[in-house]
Structure formats: structure tokens, C-alpha cells
Amino acid sequence: MRGWMRAACFAAAAVTSVPAIAQTRTILEFADLQGWAQDRHSEALSVFLDTCRDLRDPDWQTLCATAAIWTDAKLFFELHFRPVLIEDGKPMLFTGxxxxELLGSRYEGGPYQHPLYELPEEAAEGPWLTRAEIEGNAALEGKGLEIAWLTDPVDVYFLQVQGSGRVRLDDGTAIRVGYGGKNGHSYRSIGAELIRRGEMTEHEVNADRIRDWVKDNGDRGRELLHHNPSYVFFREVSHVPADQGPLGAMNRSITGLRSIAVDPDYTPLGAPVWIETDGAEDLHRLMIAQDTGAAVKGAQRADIFFGTGKAAGKRAGAVRESGRMIVLLPIQRAYALAEGI
Known part of the structure; x- marks a missing residue:
């Protein structure tokens, strides 16, 4: 589960200098990156090209133009970037x-009783009603904001956690929804709350266990969901081709196992990032920072996008791993950052 919260911010994509809040910045050699030589760098270069044209700074624009005509992807990254390990004193945490993909309907009725809402005008102004107030008081009924209706309130909740998804409708068609805004309240982890209550241990908590607990506990399950006052609204993004991933924070499709969500206060959006996970997934590969998340905070913090559907969800929900991430920055930018310029 995406660091206990998944919500993309559709801000303008601009790569800026990493601020001085990072404690250490160490320039590494590519030989220091475990598994670098074995990766399929052409895949990462293709993903980099999807968003690099949106980067505004001249050094990134030059690199993007160069990347478009480069044939040796590994050599491109080695000649034009330097690996920079940015740390803030906190341990690395990877999540997924x-x-x-869910079942739904355009219309309320039968099993389809739980709506996905568009952002109401009043919620766009700042802190608005909490999740409990929205759901408990039927605050949005009759406003015509329903995009679709799902069969399970837990599906609605976890779709909000992920921030985007596909809904297969009962008429045989399908729609895609993406993040459309929120109610202005801070996110609270229901996984952490289950641990606090003694219902689960830290090692037991994952998306499937939480989902089962909520479904098995009736009113207590609904009350647990209301522990999180944050509420995510959606927008329909069915214009995104079915063979491409959902939109990330750069408003471009993201790619399974090549896109990650980062904290843009440390890692520039659009930058290549080398990851080394230390756990069951054991991923050593070049990713592109194309997304953000409300719980993705810190220099050594990343959320790995695993793709679409149930199998991807099972892998993503099990990831909570240590390791390290190293940002690839244009050469002059890397040395200036390391020197604190």
C-alpha cells in the first residue's frame, strides 16, 4: 500500500534545485551502484523521455534533446549524470x-451503492468536512457529483489510498479515474491505528490484512476507516490510453517498475533515480521520479509503482523494505549540490 497514502498532486512539472534541508549529499561513481551494469537502461531512458520534455531548466532541456537521439542508454546516463546520495538522517523506506481494477456502474442500484465523487466547489476552498461527516451525513447526495458507484466501501477507500484506478462497468465498458482533489484534512494511517489498538503487529500490517479486518468487523470496520479524516475526490481520465499507466504528479502516464513517487523537496520530479531494495523484491534498477504522495516524505523515501490490476496490487501491498536510493543529476548540478551552492 502506497506508504499508507497515495494521492498525486497535479502541479506544473518543474525541476528545481534540491533545497538545503538535506543533511548530506555524496557524489558516487556508477560502479558504486549495485547491479548497475545488469539493468535494462533502455527501458528507463524510454520512461525518462516521457516526461523530460516538461522540465523547464536549460540543463534538463539539453539532456532531454540529447536523450532523444541517443542509442546507448547506459552510456547516455553515465556520460551526462552523476549519482548523488542524498540523506536526511532517516532510514530508507520503500513501499509500493x-x-x-474494480467493478462498478454509472448508476446507483443493486450492489452498486458506494459512490466515487468529483471535487465539490466548497471543498476546493480549504479544509472541509471530514470523511466521517461526508459519509455519515450523506453530505454530497443530490449534487450530481457521482462518477460511478462501486459495490464495496472498502474498495472506495483503497481506491482513494491509491489515488487512481480503472472501473469496469456493468454495461461492458470501462472508465479510468484519477486524483481530483481532497477535503484538506491530514491523512491518518489506519494501519498504524490497528497497531496502536493491538489488533495487528507492525509485521502483520499490509493492504490485504487491513481490507479483511475492515470487512470482518462491520461497524468497527467503518469506524476504523473514519479514523482517517482525509477524503479524496476523483476526476475521469478515460482519455489516457488503456495500454498506458495512470497519470502521476507530472500529469503523464507512469510505468510499472520504472516509475517511483518521491519527496520533491529532496528529489527533483523528472530525475532518474537508482534504487536498491533490501527485501523480498530485491530490486536494483533505474527508475524515474514521476510521482508524489502524501506519505512520501524524506530524502530516503520512495514508493514504487508496480502496475495495474490484482497481481500488481498483491506485490505492491507487501513492500515495506529498506535499502537506498541515489538520484542521478546533471553533472554541474550534482557538484553544485554536493558543495552546497
């Missing part, structure tokens, strides 16, 4: 996220 995915794009769910």
Missing part, C-alpha cells in the same frame, strides 16, 4: 502502490 498500484492502479486498482
Amino acid at each position: 502502490y498500484y492502479e486498482p
Whole structure:
């Protein structure tokens, strides 16, 4: 589950200098990156090209133009970037996220009783009603904001956690929804709350266990969901081709196992990032920072996008791993950052 919260911010994509809040910045050699020589760098270069044209700074624009005509992807990264390890004193944490596929309808009725809402005008102004107030008081009924209706309130909740998904409708068609805004309240982890209550241990908590607990506990399950006052609204993004991933924070499709969500206060959006996970996934590969998340905070913090559907969700939900991430920056930018310029 995406660091206990998944919500992309559709801000303008601009790569800026990493601020001085990072404690250490160490320039490494590519030989220091475990598994670098074995990766399929051409895949990462293709993903880099999807968003690099949106980067505004001249050095990134030059690199993007160069990348478009480069044939040796590994050599391109080695000649034009330097690996920079940015640390803030906190341990590395990798989590995973995915794009769910759910069953739904355009109309309320039968099993389809739980709506996905568009952002109401009043919620766009700042802190608005909490999740409990929205759901408990039927605050949005009759406003015509329903995009679709799902069969399970837990599916609605976890779709909000992921921030985007596909809904297969009962008429045989399908729609895609993406993040459309939120109610202005801070996110609270229901996984952490289950641990606090003694219902689960830290090692037991994952998306499937939480989902089962909520479903098995009736009113207590609904009350647990209301522990999180944050509420995510959606927008329909069915214009995104079915063979491409959902939109990330740069408003471009993201790619399974090549896109990650980062904290843009440390890692520039659009930058290549080398990851080394230390756990069951054991991923050593070049990713592109194309997304953000409300719980993705810190220099050594990343959320790995695993793709679409149930299998991707199972992998993503099990990831909670240590390791390290190293940002690849244009050469002059890397040395200036390391020197604190």
C-alpha cells in the first residue's frame, strides 16, 4: 500500500534545485551502484523521455534533446549524470502502490451503492468536512457529483489510498479515474491505528490484512476507516490510453517498475533515480521520479509503482523494505549540490 497514502498532486512539472534541508549529499561513481551494469537502461531512458520534455531548466532541456537521439542508454546516463546520495538522517523506506481494477456502474442500484465523487466547489476552498461527516451525513447526495458507484466501501477507500484506478462497468465498458482533489484534512494511517489498538503487529500490517479486518468487523470496520479524516475526490481520465499507466504528479502516464513517487523537496520530479531494495523484491534498477504522495516524505523515501490490476496490487501491498536510493543529476548540478551552492 502506497506508504499508507497515495494521492498525486497535479502541479506544473518543474525541476528545481534540491533545497538545503538535506543533511548530506555524496557524489558516487556508477560502479558504486549495485547491479548497475545488469539493468535494462533502455527501458528507463524510454520512461525518462516521457516526461523530460516538461522540465523547464536549460540543463534538463539539453539532456532531454540529447536523450532523444541517443542509442546507448547506459552510456547516455553515465556520460551526462552523476549519482548523488542524498540523506536526511532517516532510514530508507520503500513501499509500493498500484492502479486498482474494480467493478462498478454509472448508476446507483443493486450492489452498486458506494459512490466515487468529483471535487465539490466548497471543498476546493480549504479544509472541509471530514470523511466521517461526508459519509455519515450523506453530505454530497443530490449534487450530481457521482462518477460511478462501486459495490464495496472498502474498495472506495483503497481506491482513494491509491489515488487512481480503472472501473469496469456493468454495461461492458470501462472508465479510468484519477486524483481530483481532497477535503484538506491530514491523512491518518489506519494501519498504524490497528497497531496502536493491538489488533495487528507492525509485521502483520499490509493492504490485504487491513481490507479483511475492515470487512470482518462491520461497524468497527467503518469506524476504523473514519479514523482517517482525509477524503479524496476523483476526476475521469478515460482519455489516457488503456495500454498506458495512470497519470502521476507530472500529469503523464507512469510505468510499472520504472516509475517511483518521491519527496520533491529532496528529489527533483523528472530525475532518474537508482534504487536498491533490501527485501523480498530485491530490486536494483533505474527508475524515474514521476510521482508524489502524501506519505512520501524524506530524502530516503520512495514508493514504487508496480502496475495495474490484482497481481500488481498483491506485490505492491507487501513492500515495506529498506535499502537506498541515489538520484542521478546533471553533472554541474550534482557538484553544485554536493558543495552546497
